[in-house]
Amino acid sequence: MSNTAVVTIADATMDINVLYFASLADEANCQQETVTVQQSTSLIELYEQLCQKHRFSRPQSELRVAINDYFAKWTDAIADGDSVVFITPVAGG
C-alpha cells in the first residue's frame, strides 16, 4: 500500500443513523440524527462522542446497543449507513 492510500483511509468517514428512545430521546431532544464519524469509530467511541454532545446521564456500562435492529456487542464494528440504537434498561411487562 502507498502512503497516499493510508492517508485517504484515515480521512474516510461514515454516516451513522442514530435513533433515540426513552430517557436518551429526552436528553438528546430528538428521535433520530445522522452523525458523520471517522471510519474506524467503535460503538463505545460513538457513544462517548454523543455523550459529549447531549450530556447523557447514563454511563455506557449501563446500556446495550443495537445495530440495524438487532442487539449487537459493544465490540462489533459499524459501517457507513448503519443504524445504531443505544438501549437504556428496559421496562416491559
Added chain:
Amino acid sequence: MSNTAVVTIADATMDINVLYFASLADEANCQQETVTVQQSTSLIELYEQLCQKHRFSRPQSELRVAINDYFAKWTDAIADGDSVVFITPVAGG
C-alpha cells in the same frame, strides 16, 4: 355396668349410607345403598364387608375414604346415619 347392658351394646347396629362412584359403582352395580352394621364397625371392616358382597377389585390400601362429604382417616369412627364414600384414585384435570 351390668352384664345385660353389655349385651345390648354388642347387639346394637347402625345404618350407614354408602355412595359409589367410578369403578366401585360399576362393580357394586348401584349408586348408593344403606347397610346395617354392628355399632363398633370400623371403616376398614365396613370396606371388607362390602368387598365380600360386591367383589371390589381395588384393595383398601389403594382407596381414600370420606365421611359426610369430607375426607376422613381410615381410623375415624363412624356413627349411625353417616354417609360414607370410598374414593378410588382420582383423575381430574
Added chain:
Amino acid sequence: MTDNVHSHSMTIKRSVDEVYKLAERDGFALLDTAINEDRLKNTLDDDSCGAFVCFEGRVRNHNNATSVERLTYYGYEDLALNQGRAIIEEAKKRFEITHAIAIHRIGALEIGDVAVWVGVVSAHRYPAFDACRWILDTIKADIPVWKQEYYENDASKWLSNNG
C-alpha cells in the same frame, strides 16, 4: 346400563348462576356445562393486581399413543366443593395472591373442551404462576373427579392421575 349407576356423578345439583356465585365466594365449583372462561376472568378483575395467570386443561385427541374420541368426567359434588374450598383457602395462605378461582367440568366432553380452569390474580407475577400450578396439581391429586376415555374401537377405561 353403566350410565345408570353413574348418573348421580354426571350432573350437579346447582344452577349455572349458582355455580358462578359459589366459584366467586369459595374459589371452587363443579359445573356440568361448558365453562365460561370470560365470566370467571371478569370475577377476578382487581385494579391492585398486575398479574393474571390462568390454566385451561383441555380434552386432547390422544393419550399416550392412543387416539381419544371423547371422554366423560364424573364428580362427587359435595366432597369436591368442600375439598375445593379448602384448596383455595390453603393457596391464599401459601402464596402472595389476591384471589383464585378454579372450576372443574363434569359430564360428557368433546375434544378441545375445557375440563378444568384455574385463574389467579396477584400484585406480582411469580406468586400467580406458583399458585396456579399448585392449585392445579392439588385439584388433580385431591378433587374427587374421575374420567373414562372412549377410543375408536368403542372400548373405554377408568383413568387415574396417580397410577
Added chain:
Amino acid sequence: MTDNVHSHSMTIKRSVDEVYKLAERDGFALLDTAINEDRLKNTLDDDSCGAFVCFEGRVRNHNNATSVERLTYYGYEDLALNQGRAIIEEAKKRFEITHAIAIHRIGALEIGDVAVWVGVVSAHRYPAFDACRWILDTIKADIPVWKQEYYENDASKWLSNNG
C-alpha cells in the same frame, strides 16, 4: 414537547390485522391498541394440546406505595420484533411446547389495561407453565420497551426492570 421526541415509539407501523398475523407466524408482536386476548387464544387452539397457560400483565393502580394514575409504554418496534421472534424460537427449543404467542402493547394505558399477554399450549401442563414464565421473564429482560408512570401530582418517571 416530550411527546414529540417519543412519537416514533408510541405507535407501530403495522395495521392491527398485520400484527395478529405476525403474532401467529413469529409468536411475537407489538400492538398500539387494546390486546384482543380471545383472538390470540383462538390462534393457539390445537386438539393435540391438553394444556393452555396464559399470563396477562395489567396496569396496577400502585407501584410500591405510590398511587399510579396511568402509564405510557414506548417501544423500539423493529428490534422488539426481531428479539421477540428469537425468544419464541428459543422457548420452543427449551420446552416441550406446541406453540407460544406473546404480545406487548405500547402507547398510553389506563389502570386495568393489559400491557403484555403470553399464551402457551402444550400436550402436558408443566412445560406450558415453565415456558410461559420463561417467555415473560425474557420479554421483561430483553424486549426494548420502556415505560413512564404518571402519578397523582402529575410527576412522571422512567422505570426499569433491572434497576
